[in-house]
Structure formats: structure tokens, C-alpha cells
Amino acid sequence: MSLNRPIIDLDEGWAQMEIGIAKLKRILADEPRVSFVSDEYMHLYTTIYNMCTQKSPHDYSQQLYDKYRGAFDDYVTFTKHGEFLLRELVLRWKNHKVMVRWLCRFFHYLDRYFITRRSLPALKSVGWESFKTLAFDELKATVTTILITMVDKDRDGQIIDRTLVKNVLDIYIELGHDPARNQSAPDPPYEKDFEDAFRQGTIDYYSKKAQTWIVEDTCPEYMLKAEMCLQKEKERVAHYLHSSTEPKLMEAAQGELLARHIDQILKKENSGCKVLLCNEKVEDLSRMFRLFSRIKDGLPPVSKTFQEHVNEVGMSLLKQAVDAAASKKNEKRDVVSALELDYVRKILDLHDKYMAYVINSFQNHTLFHKALKEAFEVVCNKDVAGCTSAELFASYCDSILRKGGIEKLSDEAIEGNLEKARKKLGRRLLFDKNGNDELERSLLAKLKQYFGGQFTSKMEGMLTDIILAKDNQTKYEKYISRNPELHPSVDLSVQVLTTGYWPTYKSSEINLPSEMVKCVEVFKGFYQSVTKYRKMNWIYSLGNCNIIGRFELKPIELIVTTYQGALLLLFNESERLSFSEIVTQLNLSEDDTVRVLHSLSCGKYKILNKEPNSRTISPNDVFEFNHKFTDKMRRIKVQLPPSDEKKKVIDDVNKDRRFAIDAALVRIMKSRKIMTHQNLVAECVEQLSRMFKPDIKMIKRRIEDLITREYLERDKDSANSYRYLA
Structure with a gap:
């Protein structure tokens, strides 16, 4: 290789590059x-190499770096408008890259x-910045307006x-990323130049619609x-918006559609929340709960309306009972008692009815449990014909248990009522750590005096x-x-229960982790040292435990x-496990x-990731x-769903679909x-197939429902066609 390489002048070399x-x-x-x-590619590369490695004053590295930046200047001019401008922008960005x-x-x-020695921006970063400065910054306001339209x-x-x-939004995102350093730039265009304006556009759009x-x-x-x-906005994110937009977009849409109009929606004349409760519109109430649970402080007004309605219905029953008792005050006492007990039956039925609302329509939410409890407290603290509610309910229980009483129930029904009471007592004793044992014993003593020892024997045993x-735990x-x-x-803390006293609880054999197995074996050894004549059957379904989850950000007690x-501890040994494993x-x-x-992957707390995500x-x-x-909490309780949760979730999915x-x-x-x-069904299937495979029968039912609600009508000239009603 010759060491006397001819000097390439800057103008001469750059002319070749041009x-x-x-x-x-x-x-x-x-x-x-x-x-x-x-050969052409190698010639251009070699020209730059030679011009950068010539001895001073012929080292043109800085001048070539500047000319590289200027090479893009005449390439980023735009002449089109509207959607054509967007198409030209996408094409130019593609070519620019x-x-x-x-x-x-x-x-x-x-x-x-x-560039490395001088700590200058890399060539790729300079190219990105050139497009942003010379083209994007000039067009971004216009482009954003077109996109929002x-x-x-x-x-x-x-x-x-x-x-x-x-594709256009991808340009916003790419220009907010430094390709050489693989990191986000300050004030990324997607957030600064599109997302803020798009959020305001969403607010303006739904403000007018609402x-x-x-x-x-x-x-x-x-x-x-x-x-x-709201469902379509979620789909919109999946189709063409960045995933980071979803929470801001949903907040804006929910704010205009729901939060701003919560009182008007709930108190809508002839169709508001109270009317829905009166007309038993369970599906609409479920939708109301789903919607208002999305927004901050959305549920308290709904639960307050629910409480007021339940209170009004209960007070109406109370007034009917008081009026009926007053009209019969000169008649026999047993006639009055029958009226009073009829009131108790109606109150119990009313509680069952609205408890079903709490569980099903309001998804067992604590606010609605509290609302139902407080509404019935008001009603049940009122007297009827000089009798307190406590006396009425005691008489009602007496009529159930007394042979020949007013309340004629079968033996199975009576046993069912007693079993309910025993189950409630069992739950209080096992899970209510703040319960008052003295009050429980006092109540049982009164029940024993009134109904006899046989009635209370099992509950006393509990x-x-x-x-x-408690004594056993101390000894252990x-x-x-x-x-x-x-x-x-x-x-380990263990409660030993006598089989005959307690309700029957479901128990499943389970392969416990080694940590739990040792606990069980040690307690068995202890208990055998205390008594040798009792056999222990472990009811793991009633147990609970506190474990530490060591997550990346902080440990959390679960x-x-x-x-x-037991299931979570399996992941100490394996990162991934299939359902069958x-x-x-x-x-x-x-x-x-x-x-x-x-409960661990689909509920409130996503402690496990699930594939596929559904x-x-x-x-x-x-x-x-x-x-x-x-x-945000360092200690959380992960609720286990009820046994019919699988069916409920499927029903919810079908509702969403x-x-x-x-x-x-x-x-x-x-x-x-x-x-x-035929064409409507086919296009509907095609549009929805990206999310799920829709059921043709369900589509037909939804068409009929839309006709009933006057969104569509059958074409008078063709029975097999539909018209859209504006």
C-alpha cells in the first residue's frame, strides 16, 4: 500500500459525494x-475515509460532519394537504430512514x-433530528389537526x-427516540405534540355528544x-394509538361521559337509578355499577340512591304493618300476631331481594353491603304496634320452632333455617377475630332458656x-x-373442631409445599402427645396464611x-407452569x-401473569x-372468588361481547x-374476528334487540334487509 496517498481537496471530494x-x-x-x-458504494466509503485520515490541515472530518447534516436540507419539502399530506409524510419518512x-x-x-472522540451526536441521531427540525416541526400542528379530525x-x-x-403516529413515536443511544428523547413528540391535543379533542368531542x-x-x-x-376507545388504542395513551384517553372520555353528568344520569326523570330499582332493571343496574366504578367517587352516589330506595320500600312495608295492626286493634291477639309476622316475612324477603342486587348487580361491593345494612337498620329500629323489631323477630323464630305455631314450615325448612344460623355462627367464630365470646354465650343462654338445651347444644359445643x-395453641x-x-x-395456628358440632365444610386433599408439610407433622406429633383417641382430618379449605412476595420494587405481604x-409457593421452584402442571x-x-x-391472575391483584391474557x-x-x-400497600389480602366465579366470568365476557x-x-x-x-352479519363477523369469534346466533339476537330499541328497522320493501334509524 502506498504511503504517499494523493491529497483529496474538500470541494473535490464533496463533489464526488454529491x-x-x-x-x-x-x-x-x-x-x-x-x-x-x-464499486460505487466502496468508492464513496473510501472517499470519506481518505478525507478523514489525511494529515492536518487536510483532515476534513468536522467539515464532512457538517455537510452530512446539510445533505438532508433540500429533501424535506411538502406540497400536499389533508390525508394526502399524511400519505406524503409517511412516504417521505420511510425514504428518509x-x-x-x-x-x-x-x-x-x-x-x-x-464522533466518538468528540462526543458528538451519532450520524443516525443527526439524520432523525434533521427530519424533525426541517419537516416535522413545520407540519406537526397541521398533521395533528388532521389526525384528530x-x-x-x-x-x-x-x-x-x-x-x-x-403509520403517521409511528413517526411521532420514532422521532421521540434516539436511535443511536436507544433511549427516549426529552419531550417526546407523541406526548407533547399529539397526545395532549388528542386528549383535548376527545374532551371536546364527548362533551358535545354527552x-x-x-x-x-x-x-x-x-x-x-x-x-x-368506552369500549370503542379501548379498541381504538389497539388499532392505531400507542398503549400509553389508553389511561389518559379513558380518563378524558369517562370524565365527559360520566363524571360530569353523574347527578343527571342517576336522577334522570322517569328512568334514573330509583326508577331502575323500582322496575327491577337488573341488567341496567349492573351496567350502571360497571360504568361508575370506573370513575373516582362514582359509586358513593349510586350506593346512596340504593340505600334511600331500600329505606323507602322498607318504611312503606312498616307503614302498611302499622296501619293494618291499628285497624285490627280490637280483634284477637293472634290475628294481630299474624299481621306482625307477615310483616317480618316481607322484611326478610325484601332483604333477600336486595342482597341479590348487592351480590349480582353491584358485584358484592362493600359500599352496597354497607348501604343495605344501614337502610335496614333504620327500618328495623322502628316499632310495630308497640313491639320492637327484636321482639317481632323473636316471635317469628318462635313460630317456626313451636309445634302448631303460626308459621307453618316443613321439618326440612325449619332445619334449613337452623343450619343457616349455625353456619353464620361458625363463620363468626372462625374468621371474626374481634368477635365477643361473652355476647355469643349470653345469647345462647337466652335461647337455651327459651327453646331448651337441645336447640343450643351444637352451638354451645362450637x-x-x-x-x-386457644388453650391448645398456648400448649403447642x-x-x-x-x-x-x-x-x-x-x-402455625390450628383450631381443632369437633365434627358433630360444626357445619359440614368442603375439604380437598392437596399436596402441600414442604414448608407447610413440616408444620402439619409437628402439630400432629404435639396433638398425639395430648390425646391418643381422636383422629384429625385437616380442612385446608378453611385455612389462610401470610406469605412474603419478593417483587422487584418492594416486598409485599400477601x-x-x-x-x-400452596399454589404461589410452586413458583419458588419454577418460573413458568402450565395449568395441567x-x-x-x-x-x-x-x-x-x-x-x-x-384470584391470582385475573382479579384485582395480578400476582401471576397469564398467557394468553384473558x-x-x-x-x-x-x-x-x-x-x-x-x-401502594405493603400488606394486601387476595380474595378468593366464590365457587361459581368461573360461570360469572363467562357471563361477564358474554355481556362485554x-x-x-x-x-x-x-x-x-x-x-x-x-x-x-347476510351482508350485515358477515361484515360484523369480519370486524369482530380480531377480538373474538362472535356467535352468529348472538349477532341475530343483537339485531332484533337493536330493532326493538329503534336503532334499526326492517326494510318495508325487502324483509331480509335493515335500515339505520338516525
Whole structure:
């Protein structure tokens, strides 16, 4: 290799580079039969290399770095408008990235040495910044306005080019990322130049819609529209918005559709919350709960309305009983008693009715339990014909138990009522740590005096078991302290129950983790040393435990059932476990496993990640420990869903799908105005197939429902076609 390499002058060398750059632009413009050959590429690379490695004053590294930046200046001019401007922007950005990639290859020597030594922005970053400064910053306000207009058209049911919207938004996102350092730039364009304006656009759009709907529609119609809109906004994120937009978008939409109009929705004349309660519109009440649970302080007004309604109905029953007793005051006492006991029956039926609302429509929420309790406290603290509610309920119990009493019930019904009382007592004794044993004993003593020892014998035995359990626990702890070699790695508390006294509890055999097995074995040894004539059967379904979850951000104490704890401890040995592996290792029934996995992966606390991500548990699912889980509390209780949770979740999914089908049908018909049944069903299936496989029968039912609600009508000229009603 010759050491006397000829000097390349700056103007001479850059003239050669300009020829190469001009050819690159022709290639990007899709001129036919224009391409680079390897010799041309090597010549351009070598030219830059030579100009950067010449001795001073002929080292032109800095000048070439500046000229590289200027190479993009005349490439980023735009002439089109509207959606055509967006298409041109997408094409230019695509070509610009290709151009940056090629020029980075030509100027690669700068990146390797000159830029590294001077700590200058890398060539790729300079190329990105050139497009942003020379093109994007000039157009961003116009482009953002066009995008928001297109989204509003999408919201109105018009067909837009969603791929185009996504491609443009990808430019915002890419320009907010430094490609050389692989990190986000300060004030990323997506957040600063699009997201803020889009959020305000969303507020403006739904503000106008809500003001119209709140006047024109009934409460159920308004809520259905709001729910459909919120569902479509979620879909919108999946189609073309960045996932980080979802919480801000939903907050804006929910604020305008729900939070701003909560009083108007709840108190809507002839269709508000009280009317829905009076007319037993369970489905609409469920929708109301789902919607208002999304917004801050949304549920208290609903629970207050529920409480007021229950109180009014209860007070109405009370007034009827008082009036009836007053009209019969001169008649026989047993006639009056019959009226009073009829009132008790109605009150009990009323409580059962609204408890069903709390459990089903209001998803067992504590606010509604509290509202129901306080409403009945007001009613039950009133007297009827000189008798307190306590006396009336005591008389009612007496009539159930007394042979030949007023309340004629079968033996099975009486036994059922008693079993309910015993189960309630069992739950209080086992799980209410703040319960008052003295009050329980005092009540049992009175019941024993009134009804006899046989009536209270089992319940007295339950109380005795609880007292003995406390003594046993003290003895167990002393036993452990005397035998430190037996001390298990975790603390254990056990309640020994006498089989004949307590209700029957479901028990499943389960393969306990080694930590729990040692605890059980040590307690068995202790108990055999105390008594040799009693056999122990462990009821793991009633157990609970506290375990520490060591997550990335902080450790969190988890209060879980024995089943949940045993399942979580499996992940100490394996990062990922399939559903079938969990069932096999725990030796737990599939139904119980589904309930436990649902509580840990689909409920409020996502302690396990599930694949695929859905609201139901299936045998094909795979689970892994969620190391990124966190919560503002350092101690949380993970509730286990009721045994019918699987069916409930499926029902919820079907409800959600029904709303999605409604939204798709309305959107299609709004844009097409008239369609045949076959075409409408086919297009609905096509639109929804990205989310789930819709059931054809369900689509037919939703069409009929939309006709009933006057969103659609059958075409008078063609019975197999539908028309959209504005």
C-alpha cells in the first residue's frame, strides 16, 4: 500500500459525494434502472475515509460532519394537504430512514472515530433530528389537526384509513427516540405534540355528544351509548394509538361521559337509578355499577340512591304493618300476631331481594353491603304496634320452632333455617377475630332458656371448641419451645373442631409445599402427645396464611388462603407452569384450581401473569410469577372468588361481547344506511374476528334487540334487509 496517498481537496471530494447522494435520491424516487453497484458504494466509503485520515490541515472530518447534516436540507419539502399530506409524510419518512441508513454507511468512519472522540451526536441521531427540525416541526400542528379530525370521523362511524393513522403516529413515536443511544428523547413528540391535543379533542368531542344524549336519551340508553363509546376507545388504542395513551384517553372520555353528568344520569326523570330499582332493571343496574366504578367517587352516589330506595320500600312495608295492626286493634291477639309476622316475612324477603342486587348487580361491593345494612337498620329500629323489631323477630323464630305455631314450615325448612344460623355462627367464630365470646354465650343462654338445651347444644359445643383451641395453641407453643429441633420454618395456628358440632365444610386433599408439610407433622406429633383417641382430618379449605412476595420494587405481604399460598409457593421452584402442571403438582380439583388461579391472575391483584391474557382460565393457559407487580400497600389480602366465579366470568365476557356486537352493528349500519341480513352479519363477523369469534346466533339476537330499541328497522320493501334509524 502506498504511503504517499494523493491529497483529496474538500470541494473535490464533496463533489464526488454529491453525485452519489443525488443517485441515492433518484433510487428513492423509484426511477427505473437506477441502483448502486458495489464499486460505487466502496468508492464513496473510501472517499470519506481518505478525507478523514489525511494529515492536518487536510483532515476534513468536522467539515464532512457538517455537510452530512446539510445533505438532508433540500429533501424535506411538502406540497400536499389533508390525508394526502399524511400519505406524503409517511412516504417521505420511510425514504428518509433509508437515506439515513445509506449515508451512515458512506460516512461510517466518522461514527467510529471522529464522533466518538468528540462526543458528538451519532450520524443516525443527526439524520432523525434533521427530519424533525426541517419537516416535522413545520407540519406537526397541521398533521395533528388532521389526525384528530380523522379519529372523530372514526368515532362517528365513518370509515377511515386506520393504517395511515397508525403509520403517521409511528413517526411521532420514532422521532421521540434516539436511535443511536436507544433511549427516549426529552419531550417526546407523541406526548407533547399529539397526545395532549388528542386528549383535548376527545374532551371536546364527548362533551358535545354527552350534552345531546343527556337531553334526548333515557338513563339506560345513555349508559349503553357511554359503554359502547368506552369500549370503542379501548379498541381504538389497539388499532392505531400507542398503549400509553389508553389511561389518559379513558380518563378524558369517562370524565365527559360520566363524571360530569353523574347527578343527571342517576336522577334522570322517569328512568334514573330509583326508577331502575323500582322496575327491577337488573341488567341496567349492573351496567350502571360497571360504568361508575370506573370513575373516582362514582359509586358513593349510586350506593346512596340504593340505600334511600331500600329505606323507602322498607318504611312503606312498616307503614302498611302499622296501619293494618291499628285497624285490627280490637280483634284477637293472634290475628294481630299474624299481621306482625307477615310483616317480618316481607322484611326478610325484601332483604333477600336486595342482597341479590348487592351480590349480582353491584358485584358484592362493600359500599352496597354497607348501604343495605344501614337502610335496614333504620327500618328495623322502628316499632310495630308497640313491639320492637327484636321482639317481632323473636316471635317469628318462635313460630317456626313451636309445634302448631303460626308459621307453618316443613321439618326440612325449619332445619334449613337452623343450619343457616349455625353456619353464620361458625363463620363468626372462625374468621371474626374481634368477635365477643361473652355476647355469643349470653345469647345462647337466652335461647337455651327459651327453646331448651337441645336447640343450643351444637352451638354451645362450637363455642367450647374455640375456647379449647386457644388453650391448645398456648400448649403447642410451649411444646415447640421445649423441642427447638422440631420448630418449623413458619409459624402455625390450628383450631381443632369437633365434627358433630360444626357445619359440614368442603375439604380437598392437596399436596402441600414442604414448608407447610413440616408444620402439619409437628402439630400432629404435639396433638398425639395430648390425646391418643381422636383422629384429625385437616380442612385446608378453611385455612389462610401470610406469605412474603419478593417483587422487584418492594416486598409485599400477601394474605391468602391455604390453596392460594400452596399454589404461589410452586413458583419458588419454577418460573413458568402450565395449568395441567399446577393441577398435577397440587393434586387439587380443576374447579378449585380455576378459582385460585383466577384470584391470582385475573382479579384485582395480578400476582401471576397469564398467557394468553384473558378474563377466563382454560386448561391451555400458562402462568408465570409477575416480578413487576406492586401496590401502594405493603400488606394486601387476595380474595378468593366464590365457587361459581368461573360461570360469572363467562357471563361477564358474554355481556362485554354483546356490547361489542351492538357497537359493530350500529357502526356498520350508520355508514351503510341499508344492508341485507347476510351482508350485515358477515361484515360484523369480519370486524369482530380480531377480538373474538362472535356467535352468529348472538349477532341475530343483537339485531332484533337493536330493532326493538329503534336503532334499526326492517326494510318495508325487502324483509331480509335493515335500515339505520338516525
